[in-house]
Amino acid sequence: MYQSFQETARPDQGPPRLAALRAELSKLALSGFLIPRADVHQGEYVAPHDDRLAFFSGFTGSAGFCAALVDVAGVFIDGRYRTQVKSQVDLAHFTPVPWPETQLQDWLRQQLPQGGVIGFDPWLHTAEQIETLETALVDSGISLRPTDNLVDRIWQDQPAPPMGAIFPYPEDLAGEPHAAKRARLAATLREAGQSAAVITLPDSIAWLLNIRGSDIPRNPVPHGFAILHDTGKLSLFTAPGKCDDTLRTHLGTDVTLSAPGDFSAALGALTGPVRVDRATAPLQITLELTEAGVPHVWGQDPCILPKACKNPAEIVGTTEAHLTDAAAMCEFLTWFDAQAPGTQTEIDVVSALEGFRRATNALRDISFETIAGTGPNGAIMHYRVTEASNAPLKNGQLIVVDSGGQYINGTTDITRTLPVGHVGTEEKSCFTRVLQGMIAVSRLRFPSGLAGRDLDAIARFPLWVAGLDFNHGTGHGVGVYLCVHEGPQRLSRVSEIALKPGMILSNEPGYYREGAFGIRIENLIVVQDAPALPGADDRDMFAFDTLTWVPIDRRLIMAEMLSPDERAWIDAYHAACRDKISARLSDPARLWLLAATEPL
Structure with a gap:
């Protein structure tokens, strides 16, 4: 299997590692050290070699950081991980800190009223992060000092850096030759009077x-x-052992390959001005440019927006990938409904679902560790089942199944909440409110120029009127056979990036009652030009086109809570699921689909 069920969090290992790090603080006369989740590439996901936050504290979430001081160690976590962190760190030695409600600078001021010196690894923090923190600490007596990585000093069995082979991505799926992409982005550099741009994000x-x-x-x-x-030429710095002759031929003579150790010298040889993304590039890059006397200017990674706006070939490819994945999901749901309540466990669910995806003979990998949380585990938003936590599915419970696949032509991400036997009215009522929010986003028409922060509340309104809410964004960006979490587009109250045609997002409102149950419903959607309406003015309007075609469990829908338009949407969605997926299914799954998509 792609997914394992071994327990990776070791709360008992945190205290001795904290003690070892504090010994290093004493040697350097430091008051503390910052341990982020990020690696040198500043991506959300890290290789085992770079998973310092999990090694040090036990916390395995995909976002957060630790500020380890001489007397206290704060683990900063957002709303997705408030429950998870309690079981992954030793609470006698590590203190969970709600973030961003509590900002690091405020916490440091409280913990170090007499001032102090905080160490950090400049490869693991961006210029924006450090400048923001330094500004907020003015007059506090607290200063920041770049240093080598103190966690690496104490990590005796640190895994080796990854050495995965690099391979060409088919041009017919990419939709544009890489030479054309390089030329297009180089023109933007020339227009801005910039000689080069440093790119650090792996997906870029x-x-x-x-x-x-x-x-x-x-x-x-x-x-x-x-x-x-x-000029459109590019210098790539990566381990030579990852590159074979096929890759070198694909890259061509305008792309030079060098070892990572040559990167610093190459920075120093530039003439400038050099574009550096203040929000994503490690601070160390600007320190080295400055030391070499190379002028740099702040500017967004030139790949980020073009990558986010998928071209027609990418949309065609990911549409097909979602149909492939939908068929696998329907086969899984057929299997799930055939199981008697109480006979399966969370691991059984994860294993079965991966098996149906593998049976497509198209799956390259899962796109993230499958979340399958039943009962109280469903309220842990990023729950990962292990052999120790594996729970049986009990009659009357809900199970949240959040999963996805990596296919050569697309990346999928889907969540369905399912009933185990007969569930109560309260659960159904909450489910229906989540569904209403998901439908509202799916039906949206909105003017050009709006960002995720302008739309996020629409998904929450049905919950808000009942005094309910959820502690995560409504949606994140998704790549095409790239990262399942892709920026900069988001459906979130903190996202200021204007949505544009071709951007793929998730639409996943939820509700979580700690100790009881969780609910999430998720489809992927893509921004498109909205169809013209009679009598409308001529302003540019956008809408969302659905990519995910898997039935939403009708047994959990309280139809009397839905408006006529909402009922019409769900019936039309289910009719489209039948039309698009039926021919791809086995006979039993086809019969299941017909029953699952009957009108409300």
């Missing part, structure tokens, strides 16, 4: 060069750094 490099890799679990991207020159 993968998209730009039409390559893929396997350095990060579940995400087909290679580790490396790149410098795009205003």
